[in-house]
Each structure stands twice: as C-alpha cells, then as structure tokens.
Amino acid sequence: LLSGAFLGLDLxxxxxxxxxxxxxISTLLNSLQIFFLAAIGFLYxxxxxxxVQLISLFLAMLGVxxxxxxxxxxxxxxxxxxxTGIVSGAMLAASMTFIRKTHDTEPTxxxxxxxxxxxxxxxAMIIPMLVFDMGHILPNTWSEIGWVLIYGTVMQCLAWGLIxxxxxxxxxxxxxxxxxTEPVAALVIDYSWLDKPIxxxxxxxxxxxxLAIYLGSLKPKPRALRRYRFFARFYKRKYK
Numbered sequence: 001l002l003s004g005a006f007l008g009l010d011l012x013x014x015x016x017x018x019x020x021x022x023x024x025i026s027t028l029l030n031s032l033q034i035f036f037l038a039a040i041g042f043l044y045x046x047x048x049x050x051x052v053q054l055i056s057l058f059l060a061m062l063g064v065x066x067x068x069x070x071x072x073x074x075x076x077x078x079x080x081x082x083x084t085g086i087v088s089g090a091m092l093a094a095s096m097t098f099i100r101k102t103h104d105t106e107p108t109x110x111x112x113x114x115x116x117x118x119x120x121x122x123x124a125m126i127i128p129m130l131v132f133d134m135g136h137i138l139p140n141t142w143s144e145i146g147w148v149l150i151y152g153t154v155m156q157c158l159a160w161g162l163i164x165x166x167x168x169x170x171x172x173x174x175x176x177x178x179x180x181t182e183p184v185a186a187l188v189i190d191y192s193w194l195d196k197p198i199x200x201x202x203x204x205x206x207x208x209x210x211l212a213i214y215l216g217s218l219k220p221k222p223r224a225l226r227r228y229r230f231f232a233r234f235y236k237r238k239y240k
C-alpha cells in the first residue's frame with residue numbers, strides 16, 4: 001500500500017513534468033531514480049557498488065545532463081518541469097523500495113501485489129485530486145476515456161507488473177540502470193512520432209546512457225573467488 005502511495009505521487013508529478021517539457025525529457029528526469037535507488041540499496045540493503053558500477057552511475061548522470069540541458073534554452077517552463085520530474089524519480093525509487101521490502105517480508109503473488117499497489121495509489125491521490133483538479137476529475141469524451149484505459153492497461157498493468165516482478169530478482173541499482181532504457185525509447189518516440197527536435201548533443205547523451213546501462217549490468221565477481229583464482233594461477237606457475 002505504501003508502494004502504491006508513492007507511485008501515485010510519482011505519476012502525478014511525472015504528468016506535471018510532461019505538461020512542462022514533453023514526454024521524452026520528463027521520462028528522462030523521472031529515470032534519475034537510479035541514483036535514489038543506488039543510495040537506498042547502499043544504506044538499507046547493504047548493496048555494495050563496484051568501481052565499474054560507480055563509473056556507470058557517473059556516465060548515466062552525464063548522459064542525462066546532455067539530453068536535458070538544451071531544453072532550458074527555449075522552454076520557459078523548463079524549471080518547473082525539471083523539478084517535478086526529478087522529485088517524481090525520488091517517489092518512484094521509494095515505491096520500488098517498498099516493493100522490495102514486501103518481498104523480503106513474504107513472497108507475494110504478482111497480481112495481488114499490483115492490486116494492493118493500485119489501491120494504495122488511489123487512496124493517496126484522492127485528496128490532491130479534489131484540491132487541485134476538482135473541475136477535471138473525469139474524462140469528457142469517449143476518446144479521452146479510451147486513452148485513459150490504454151494508459152492504465154499498458155503502463156499500470158503490463159509495465160509496472162513486469163517491474164514489480166523483476167525487483168526482487170535484481171539489485172536496486174541494477175534495476176534502476178535497466179529502467180534507463182525507458183527515457184531513450186521515449187526520446188525516440190518524441191523525435192519520430194511527436195516531431196520534437198533532438199540535436200546531436202542529446203543523441204550523444206542517449207548513447208552514453210546506454211553505455212552506462214551496459215557497464216552497470218556487469219556483475220562483479222565475489223572477492224573470495226577473485227582471491228582464489230589469483231592464488232591458483234600463482235601456485236600453478238610456481239610448481240609447473
């Protein structure tokens with residue numbers, strides 16, 4: 001339920017960011033959750049990052065900056081969009097952390113888990129909805145209803161179901177890095193479908209982000225195993 005509450009806040013802030021800077025940039029900012037996840041994993045789950053993983057986090061941050069920085073030059077709402085996008089990333093990290101805590105307490109069936117997450121999100125957003133969107137609670141046309149249903153089916157059921165399924169099987173830092181494929185895909189959609197201009201610096205940032213994902217996915221060898229292999233090679237050469 002707590003995971004759902006944070007997910008509701010994440011989606012509300014993410015939508016504000018979409019209004020301000022578009023789906024590509026806002027999705028990119030939302031994906032800064034990788035840094036929040038890495039910090040949470042380090043502080044609460046004793047997940048130690050290797051040197052390569054730390055480098056990958058730095059490269060991911062640089063890639064995000066390269067993609068997002070040109071937006072400030074021509075968009076007066078960029079500041080609000082960036083603030084809400086980054087905070088939404090923090091809320092997303094908190095949501096995924098509580099999914100991890102749920103599985104640590106007891107393995108939970110995925111459909112039951114997603115139902116409880118949805119209920120938590122609904123209850124968390126009732127008051128903000130009434131305060132800020134009293135005049136726009138329900139869609140007004142059949143087209144709007146259809147898009148809401150498509151969004152709910154694809155994003156909330158399919159996408160978040162897959163994310164919730166993968167979280168207990170991976171480290172939080174690696175989960176966040178893998179989710180960085182989302183803003184790259186959103187950037188491509190922004191360019192090809194929504195006709196948003198994307199310059200060379202932003203494409204370079206997308207490629208750098210993908211490199212960071214690859215480096216972050218490399219699983220470090222346990223220290224004991226590395227020590228064993230070192231001494232095995234040493235004795236093999238000595239007594240050959």
